[in-house]
Amino acid sequence: xxxxxxxxxxxxxxxxxxxxxxxxxxxxxxxxxxxxxxxxxxxxxxxxxxxxxxxxxxxxxxxxxxxxxxxxxxxxxxxxxxxxxxxxxxxxxxxxxxxxxxxxxxxxxxxxxxxxxxxxxxxxxxxxxxxxxxxxxxxxxxxxxxxxxxxxxxxxxxxxxxxxxxxxxxxxxxxxxxxxxxxxxxxxxxxxxxxxxxxxxxxxxxxxxxxxxxxxxxxxxxxxxxxxxxxxxxx
Amino acid sequence: xxxxxxxxxxxxxxxxxxxxxxxxxxxxxxxxxxxxxxxxxxxxxxxxxxxxxxxxxxxxxxxxxxxxxxxxxxxxxxxxxxxxxxxxxxxxxxxxxxxxxxxxxxxxxxxxxxxxxxxxxxxxxxxxxxxxxxxxxxxxxxxxxxxxxxxxxxxxxxxxxxxxxxxxxxxxxxxxxxxxxxxxxxxxxxxxxxxxxxxxxxxxxxxxxxxxxxxxxxxxxxxxxxxxxxxxxxxxxxxxxxxxxxxxxxxxxxxxxxxxxxxxxxxxxxxxxxxxxxxxxxxxxxxxxxxxxxxxxxxxxxxxxxxxxxxxxxxxxxxxxxxxxxxxxxxxxxxxxxxxxxxxxxxxxxxxxxxxxxxxxxxxxxxxxxxxxxxxxxxxxxxxxxxxxxxxxxxxxxxxxxxxxxxxxxxxxxxxxxxxxxx
Numbered sequence: 001x002x003x004x005x006x007x008x009x010x011x012x013x014x015x016x017x018x019x020x021x022x023x024x025x026x027x028x029x030x031x032x033x034x035x036x037x038x039x040x041x042x043x044x045x046x047x048x049x050x051x052x053x054x055x056x057x058x059x060x061x062x063x064x065x066x067x068x069x070x071x072x073x074x075x076x077x078x079x080x081x082x083x084x085x086x087x088x089x090x091x092x093x094x095x096x097x098x099x100x101x102x103x104x105x106x107x108x109x110x111x112x113x114x115x116x117x118x119x120x121x122x123x124x125x126x127x128x129x130x131x132x133x134x135x136x137x138x139x140x141x142x143x144x145x146x147x148x149x150x151x152x153x154x155x156x157x158x159x160x161x162x163x164x165x166x167x168x169x170x171x172x173x174x175x176x177x178x179x180x181x182x183x184x185x186x187x188x189x190x191x192x193x194x195x196x197x198x199x200x201x202x203x204x205x206x207x208x209x210x211x212x213x214x215x216x217x218x219x220x221x222x223x224x225x226x227x228x229x230x231x232x233x234x235x
Numbered sequence: 236x237x238x239x240x241x242x243x244x245x246x247x248x249x250x251x252x253x254x255x256x257x258x259x260x261x262x263x264x265x266x267x268x269x270x271x272x273x274x275x276x277x278x279x280x281x282x283x284x285x286x287x288x289x290x291x292x293x294x295x296x297x298x299x300x301x302x303x304x305x306x307x308x309x310x311x312x313x314x315x316x317x318x319x320x321x322x323x324x325x326x327x328x329x330x331x332x333x334x335x336x337x338x339x340x341x342x343x344x345x346x347x348x349x350x351x352x353x354x355x356x357x358x359x360x361x362x363x364x365x366x367x368x369x370x371x372x373x374x375x376x377x378x379x380x381x382x383x384x385x386x387x388x389x390x391x392x393x394x395x396x397x398x399x400x401x402x403x404x405x406x407x408x409x410x411x412x413x414x415x416x417x418x419x420x421x422x423x424x425x426x427x428x429x430x431x432x433x434x435x436x437x438x439x440x441x442x443x444x445x446x447x448x449x450x451x452x453x454x455x456x457x458x459x460x461x462x463x464x465x466x467x468x469x470x471x472x473x474x475x476x477x478x479x480x481x482x483x484x485x486x487x488x489x490x491x492x493x494x495x496x497x498x499x500x501x502x503x504x505x506x507x508x509x510x511x512x513x514x515x516x517x518x519x520x521x522x523x524x525x526x527x528x529x530x531x532x533x534x535x536x537x538x539x540x541x542x543x544x545x546x547x548x549x550x551x552x553x554x555x556x557x558x559x560x561x562x563x564x565x566x567x568x569x570x571x572x573x574x575x576x577x578x579x580x581x582x583x584x585x586x587x588x589x590x591x592x593x594x595x596x597x598x599x600x601x602x603x604x605x606x607x608x609x610x611x612x613x614x615x616x617x618x619x620x621x622x623x624x625x626x627x628x629x630x631x632x633x634x635x636x637x638x639x640x641x642x643x644x645x646x647x648x649x650x651x652x653x654x655x656x657x658x
Contacts, residue, residue: 050542052541071546072541072546073541073544073545073546073547073548073549074544076541076542076543076544077544081542082542084538084539084542088536088538088539088542089536089539090531090532090535090536091536092531092535093531093532093535097528100528101528101532101540101543102543104525104528104532104543104544104545105544148543149542152544
């Protein structure tokens, strides 16, 4: 069953059209990667799913519900969580408070449970529980951003460039966590410039070019595709 | 390097001379119908020259001076000590606040009438600053037109009392609610704005309200203002010498004591005190509630806050509305205290002073804001001896303050959330 469906979505910034009819489907329990060059519209696509900006035409369906015209706040409370580009943790708050904000709409006992779960996934965060989030390393901040998104117990998580600016070893850890999330039954929609790792991990992948889906195949096939190799994997 | 320093210092000294000599060195004197220009006394001229020399010396040896400044002991006597534990600190703050309130309760009975009057004004500023603290300190929305809500509260009471003869106690909630409504109304157009743009729009809003009050002569009396605003009563007892409204009794007759003008002043002070305490407690409560955390999240990072499902609209509007509500509160008390209001009382400078209090006190910190309100209101009064230089001294104090403690008197210590996890 599909978790998220985009049907012929067009998005405009003012008069400029950024997405020219994009159709993407993410099935339940999958990892789907979206790769593309700078300015291809990857982040725009994610933002459109979140409702800021709203799609100018087309349909977006989340778990069978049409969310195309719903406000961002509603969408983000319906089982969808996003790890925004550049992490965007609350740097003045402690690690625990950041996580607490992630479960803003949950009850205390739910928060307690998800907190234990997040600390299990990222033992490092528990060590830093009372540290101000802004003083942590980039990798730890990324872990916190993912942990915060998990606090609302989402059925689907969207990650926007989780490997951005991180050391290779840390990137490896982050990707391990992402594959672990799939094992827990969380659907993952991953947007990456780091195409090799993203496709390696993904069940299926989409290639976005200047606001249009160019290719769509399984992760393995895309990795083997000579066009993809030339354009995104450095030959 | 040294030569460059001297050249710069000489330039500064000359600028000092150019600026101060024409202002201080000449006097205009009216003789009959003509005005003559006379030179000032020799002592003034010497003072100007000395000032120029002082500027030269300071600029020439600026580096060594700043070096010395750095070696000075820190302003904060507690800096060297181990930081106190979170819980202990919070407890200490509550004790200090309680101490201030208890002290403030007995204050009016031992000091002069003028001091009580001034203290009432301080309390009004505390209410205003606590309210603005929600908008600027917690939610991070720079509001330069806050005085508009203060004006709405004051004018609501003044107009209602003039046209319908409403009492203070009835006007208090109405004024506050109307101000809150205006806060809500302002909130809508500025939802998408941030930073400088928000500041400009709120500044404009503050001016619109003031100009409206100034020009709507038929309703508000324009620049002439509104007078005869009634004082608060205590369960139907008036504080004047004679009872103004039928059915009321007078305070001194009921209790069989001699009439004294001080009763009224002290009563007003006590009302302001109670309302200020209520304001502080309510806002404290808000800070610990989810909405308080939502304000902070929005201040820290709007995109992240929205990605977690927080509604930007609800969070911003709640901050604006709650902030405006307490400004309306303060406005009603102000109108009652003055007995007369005019648009003159609600100029931009008022907004700036309230903002200065919030910044000086340390954004978001309640105790800091209260101390800063006391300092900012009383300092210009204490410096009255220096007559026209008092605002200069006030300004200098602010500049020094921002250099030494840019984070404010008592920067906000966040109330940390702790969860008791079952082990």
